[in-house]
Amino acid sequence: IGVAAVAGTLIVVVFQLTLPVIKANKAEALRRAVFDVIPGARNVVTFKLEQDGSLKPLTDENERAVKYYAGYTDDNQLIGVAIEARGKGFQDVIKVLYGYAPAKQNIIGMRVLESKETPGLGDKIGKDRAFLANFDELDARLTEDTTKLQHAFEVVKHGAKKSRWQIDGVTGATISSKAMGRLLNNSAPRRL
Numbered sequence: 001i002g003v004a005a006v007a008g009t010l011i012v013v014v015f016q017l018t019l020p021v022i023k024a025n026k027a028e029a030l031r032r033a034v035f036d037v038i039p040g041a042r043n044v045v046t047f048k049l050e051q052d053g054s055l056k057p058l059t060d061e062n063e064r065a066v067k068y069y070a071g072y073t074d075d076n077q078l079i080g081v082a083i084e085a086r087g088k089g090f091q092d093v094i095k096v097l098y099g100y101a102p103a104k105q106n107i108i109g110m111r112v113l114e115s116k117e118t119p120g121l122g123d124k125i126g127k128d129r130a131f132l133a134n135f136d137e138l139d140a141r142l143t144e145d146t147t148k149l150q151h152a153f154e155v156v157k158h159g160a161k162k163s164r165w166q167i168d169g170v171t172g173a174t175i176s177s178k179a180m181g182r183l184l185n186n187s188a189p190r191r192l
Helices: 002-037 122-126 129-136 174-191
Strands: 043-049 055-057 067-072 078-088 093-101 106-114 154-156 166-168
Touching: 002 043, 002 067, 002 078, 002 093, 002 106, 078 106, 078 174, 093 174, 106 122, 106 129, 106 174, 122 129, 122 174, 129 166, 154 174, 166 174
Parallel strands: 154 166
Antiparallel strands: 043 055, 043 067, 067 078, 078 093, 093 106
16 A cells, blocks of 8 residues: 555646646747647637627636637737637547638648547648648638538548548548548637
8 A cells, every 4th residue: 555655646646746837848839839720820819708799818827718820910900819629530630720821711821730530540630731731721611601611621531622622531531631621610600
């Protein structure tokens, strides 16, 4: 019993000592991802979504808040918003950050933040340059009443993309590719 108590205490102490470092590393990775998905942004302001649907600048460490990261040029012009989304993949939940340019009504970048997709196959959704290029200018126009996308994102077989709202899938990662389309279809109408 004494060994178990000492081991348990050590686990708790190590966890408490490393937690700030883990949080700082995650925050830095998120900061880099925000600048990746909003090309040209020089400054970022974080907003949280209030229950009434309004956006307020985030002033605390509320980890559960729905956050928007607004990217601005040096002369304070809004060029894009980074939005977190998540959805079920093949193995587990996929968490992404995507950039949206309101003036163009396009998704302008995407980064996978967390994924447990199959190494060498499904994890290509975060590594394959051709797949990631789908999100450099993906048509995300909403209907006039802003309740849905004019064209739902559609994942097509690699090389079959013909429209700006289609996503060229990753060969060998069909389920993960389609999961990306679903999570964007679920997120975009509610978040843009």
